[in-house]
Amino acid sequence: MSPHRRTWGALAGLLCGLLALGPALRPGYLLVYDMVFVPRLELSARTLGVDGSVPRAVPNDAVVALLSQLAPGWVVQKVLLLAVFVGVGAGVAGLVRTRVGGVAAAVAACWNPYVAERLAIGHWGFLLGYACLPWVASAAAACRDGRPYGRCRLATALVLVALTGSTGSVLALIVAACVLLLPSAAAAARGAAARLTDLVWVAVVALLANAPWWYPFLVVSADTPADSGGVEAFMSRADTPYGVLPSLLTGGGIWNKGVWFDERMSTVVAGVALVGVTVSVAFWVRSTGWRRHPATGGLAIAGVIGLLTAGLSSVVGGKDLVTWIVTSVPGGGLMRDSQKFVALWVILLAVCVGTLTEIARAAMSRRQAGRAGSALLALALAAWPVATLPSMAWGATGRWDAAQYPASQLDLAARIDRLPAGSVAVFPWTLYRRYAWNDDIVLLDPWQRLISREVLVNDDLPLSSRTVRGESSESRQIGDALATGTDVTSVLRRVGVRYVLVLTDQPPAPGVPDVSRLDQIVQAQDVALYDLGAGGVAPVAAPGGYRYAGLAAGGTALVVVAIAWVVAGLRRPSGDQSDRSVAHATMY
Amino acid sequence: MGTSGNKTAWNIGGAVVGVLLAGLAIFGLVQSQNSIKQPQTYNNVISYDS
Numbered sequence: 247m248s249p250h251r252r253t254w255g256a257l258a259g260l261l262c263g264l265l266a267l268g269p270a271l272r273p274g275y276l277l278v279y280d281m282v283f284v285p286r287l288e289l290s291a292r293t294l295g296v297d298g299s300v301p302r303a304v305p306n307d308a309v310v311a312l313l314s315q316l317a318p319g320w321v322v323q324k325v326l327l328l329a330v331f332v333g334v335g336a337g338v339a340g341l342v343r344t345r346v347g348g349v350a351a352a353v354a355a356c357w358n359p360y361v362a363e364r365l366a367i368g369h370w371g372f373l374l375g376y377a378c379l380p381w382v383a384s385a386a387a388a389c390r391d392g393r394p395y396g397r398c399r400l401a402t403a404l405v406l407v408a409l410t411g412s413t414g415s416v417l418a419l420i421v422a423a424c425v426l427l428l429p430s431a432a433a434a435a436r437g438a439a440a441r442l443t444d445l446v447w448v449a450v451v452a453l454l455a456n457a458p459w460w461y462p463f464l465v466v467s468a469d470t471p472a473d474s475g476g477v478e479a480f481m482s483r484a485d486t487p488y489g490v491l492p493s494l495l496t497g498g499g500i501w502n503k504g505v506w507f508d509e510r511m512s513t514v515v516a517g518v519a520l521v522g523v524t525v526s527v528a529f530w531v532r533s534t535g536w537r538r539h540p541a542t543g544g545l546a547i548a549g550v551i552g553l554l555t556a557g558l559s560s561v562v563g564g565k566d567l568v569t570w571i572v573t574s575v576p577g578g579g580l581m582r583d584s585q586k587f588v589a590l591w592v593i594l595l596a597v598c599v600g601t602l603t604e605i606a607r608a609a610m611s612r613r614q615a616g617r618a619g620s621a622l623l624a625l626a627l628a629a630w631p632v633a634t635l636p637s638m639a640w641g642a643t644g645r646w647d648a649a650q651y652p653a654s655q656l657d658l659a660a661r662i663d664r665l666p667a668g669s670v671a672v673f674p675w676t677l678y679r680r681y682a683w684n685d686d687i688v689l690l691d692p693w694q695r696l697i698s699r700e701v702l703v704n705d706d707l708p709l710s711s712r713t714v715r716g717e718s719s720e721s722r723q724i725g726d727a728l729a730t731g732t733d734v735t736s737v738l739r740r741v742g743v744r745y746v747l748v749l750t751d752q753p754p755a756p757g758v759p760d761v762s763r764l765d766q767i768v769q770a771q772d773v774a775l776y777d778l779g780a781g782g783v784a785p786v787a788a789p790g791g792y793r794y795a796g797l798a799a800g801g802t803a804l805v806v807v808a809i810a811w812v813v814a815g816l817r818r819p820s821g822d823q824s825d826r827s828v829a830h831a832t833m834y
Numbered sequence: 835m836g837t838s839g840n841k842t843a844w845n846i847g848g849a850v851v852g853v854l855l856a857g858l859a860i861f862g863l864v865q866s867q868n869s870i871k872q873p874q875t876y877n878n879v880i881s882y883d884s
């Protein structure tokens with residue numbers, strides 16, 4: 247039965263999570279690249295997406311801020327990271343038929359280059375969205391086939407995935423659309439009007455639930471064009487010796503070589519992974535795997551779309567097309583880091599691995615291998631994802647570890663929060679830091695989250711080959727002033743900055759303003775705070791009411807879905823027939 | 835070959851597959867450790883992809 251499979255899948259996912267995260271689960275913060283958690287993230291204009299900046303971490307930062315009211319930030323972080331493994335494990339286990347298949351699918355969904363590389367670069371929101379995908383597929387199939395509560399389940403799944411941010415939501419919409427549009431006997435019996443209603447329902451719920459990020463992105467930040475150079479910088483790359491497509495087929499291919507797993511550059515290891523993928527997909531096709539679960543046909547189409555999208559910018563002509571989408575289509579910036587779309591393929595691949603394991607076990611049972619023996623052999627066969635990515639174990643062999651913010655810096659953050667109004671600008675004027683107390687790992691500047699007021703940082707993305715221009719006009723003005731040697735403090739005052747925070751333990755490039763004549767408020771270890779004074783500092787306007795429209799729409803989505811559940815419950819027919827159909831509904 | 839013989843053969847097959855995968859994992863770990871980068875040298879600019 248499905249709940250049993252899901253339980254086994256969840257347990258397998260939990261085990262994978264514990265083994266993969268290892269030392270990162272100790273008390274403290276896993277701080278790598280874009281993964282920044284702080285002791286207590288406050289709800290602010292930035293976390294709510296109403297400050298006028300590009301909403302990159304909306305609404306997932308707001309979710310963290312709410313959860314931080316209940317538990318310390320490091321506990322919230324561990325729970326969310328483990329939720330990725332448990333969620334995706336239980337989700338894919340529900341898309342196969344047996345417990346053994348469920349465990350194999352869960353391991354494949356949890357232990358792969360996609361999860362490893364996105365964890366290493368700190369994209370925890372992407373991963374939570376990834377964990378929702380199999381649930382969206384199941385719910386979409388229930389909706390399409392008219393099973394009880396199908397529409398409510400799909401709407402709930404879409405609202406949940408919307409909380410993880412834009413990437414997860416876009417991937418989930420692709421999955422939902424593919425599953426809903428795929429014909430099935432049950433769907434045909436419901437008629438065209440019912441299916442059209444399903445699509446309209448999904449569109450309305452998705453539009454409302456995702457408004458907290460798309461509204462500020464399209465409306466508030468519409469005047470900030472994307473840097474076309476970002477397409478080449480962030481397109482999929484080969485992290486195996488076999489090229490881009492095989493790298494994507496095996497779930498890897500992220501652009502950032504700093505987060506690659508070195509064994510994947512081995513011809514043998516990557517070759518075995520490629521064979522594992524090929525055999526798993528071939529057996530799934532041969533067994534007409536799209537018929538084994540109502541959701542898998544649509545999931546297969548979504549998987550292929552994800553694979554093609556991820557590889558698009560790497561083929562002739564594809565880069566120009568993606569560049570045009572990124573620079574000309576509203577919201578096209580989501581295509582920039584194209585490898586994230588391979589998540590759809592990885593979920594399909596996990597289902598294929600689970601199916602292969604089921605087929606192998608059944609074949610062995612027929613040949614009198616014995617129940618336990620065949621299960622063990624099948625699981626041994628299903629362990630190839632782990633064997634081809636061994637260094638993901640134990641916090642990527644120690645690379646991911648928990649760190650503590652220095653007490654002096656936390657004290658300074660609390661002191662800044664008590665200062666009179668005014669924004670803070672953090673120098674040296676660059677977006678990423680390396681801290682000795684965090685093993686010198688590249689880390690997104692944490693001061694935007696440590697301080698509960700507007701903090702300006704340089705939002706240009708510095709790469710080894712070039713710099714991808716950011717979208718903030720204030721940031722650009724400060725950067726230009728530093729580069730040209732003009733009076734930086736007057737520019738700071740003009741954009742509403744009163745306090746200058748200088749991190750003295752960081753490389754000075756691309757620049758620090760002349761602070762010799764400024765009033766120093768704090769001189770602590772590795773950091774100094776200066777006050778420009780209240781005079782001449784432009785007041786920072788409170789967000790206008792129109793900026794909250796996206797949040798209001800998101801709240802409306804919650805209300806709509808809650809009402810839908812109540813209405814569906816009231817309409818539920820009574821009697822044994824209904825109970826059986828509900829049991830059938832939960833089975834998938 | 836009888837049922838017990840079949841079971842033994844399958845068990846041996848499972849063990850062989852397990853050993854091969856374990857060998858592959860150890861090989862992968864060695865590859866990973868061999869390519870560990872030298873300690874970071876000081877860079878004037880911190881790159882997102884470093």
